[in-house]
Amino acid sequence: MSKLSIKNKELMTSGVVGVVLILSGAILLFLEENLFAVIVDCVLLLAMLFAVWIQRKDSEPFDEMTKENSDEAANKTAYLLHILLVVLAIYLLISRQTITLNGGSIMMFIGSIQLIKMAFFLYIDGKASVEGE
Amino acid sequence: MALYTKMKEYRTKLEISQEALANQVGVRRETIIRLERGQYNPSLKLAMDISKILGVTVEELFEFREE
Numbered sequence: 001m002s003k004l005s006i007k008n009k010e011l012m013t014s015g016v017v018g019v020v021l022i023l024s025g026a027i028l029l030f031l032e033e034n035l036f037a038v039i040v041d042c043v044l045l046l047a048m049l050f051a052v053w054i055q056r057k058d059s060e061p062f063d064e065m066t067k068e069n070s071d072e073a074a075n076k077t078a079y080l081l082h083i084l085l086v087v088l089a090i091y092l093l094i095s096r097q098t099i100t101l102n103g104g105s106i107m108m109f110i111g112s113i114q115l116i117k118m119a120f121f122l123y124i125d126g127k128a129s130v131e132g133e
Numbered sequence: 134m135a136l137y138t139k140m141k142e143y144r145t146k147l148e149i150s151q152e153a154l155a156n157q158v159g160v161r162r163e164t165i166i167r168l169e170r171g172q173y174n175p176s177l178k179l180a181m182d183i184s185k186i187l188g189v190t191v192e193e194l195f196e197f198r199e200e
Contacts, residue, residue, distance in 0.1 A: 061159050
């Protein structure tokens with residue numbers, strides 16, 4: 001059986017976790033406590049378990065170049081986040097508005113960051129896969 | 134300073150595929166591709182592992198030149 005590529009592993013772990021966090025946050029924010037919300041929660045829990053299972057599967061080595069690409073993606077994400085926070089702070093200062101963070105929005109925020117980092121990593125790492133022998 | 138390498142030359146001489154070399158040194162094939170294109174500076178350990186498999190010294194394999 002062929003090994004799982006780093007790209008697929010990243011999509012099926014970080015990607016799934018990011019989407020699950022965003023959806024969980026959305027459920028907390030927008031859905032009332034009913035049977036539908038419980039069913040969606042169960043599906044999300046299964047998706048999370050799938051991500052954990054994929055994490056344990058045999059894959060390509062997370063070698064030194066992959067580590068560097070992952071670090072670069074994390075740096076770019078942090079840079080983007082700082083810019084967003086500065087823009088938001090300036091906007092709030094000018095408009096004299098306040099923001100309230102609750103559990104759901106924090107989960108959506110963390111999920112979005114996770115997806116942005118994954119997108120940066122796939123972009124940076126994908127540049128190497130264009131050419132073969 | 135740019136990295137130049139003769140990795141591809143030595144590898145093809147020994148008829149080792151990128152995949153096989155990658156497996157032997159424990160990295161991904163993409164890492165070997167970037168190394169051969171001079172787009173990635175390997176760690177000393179990786180450079181030594183590759184040179185050992187290709188039967189040459191690190192200095193013969195990798196070289197930094199002024200651009």
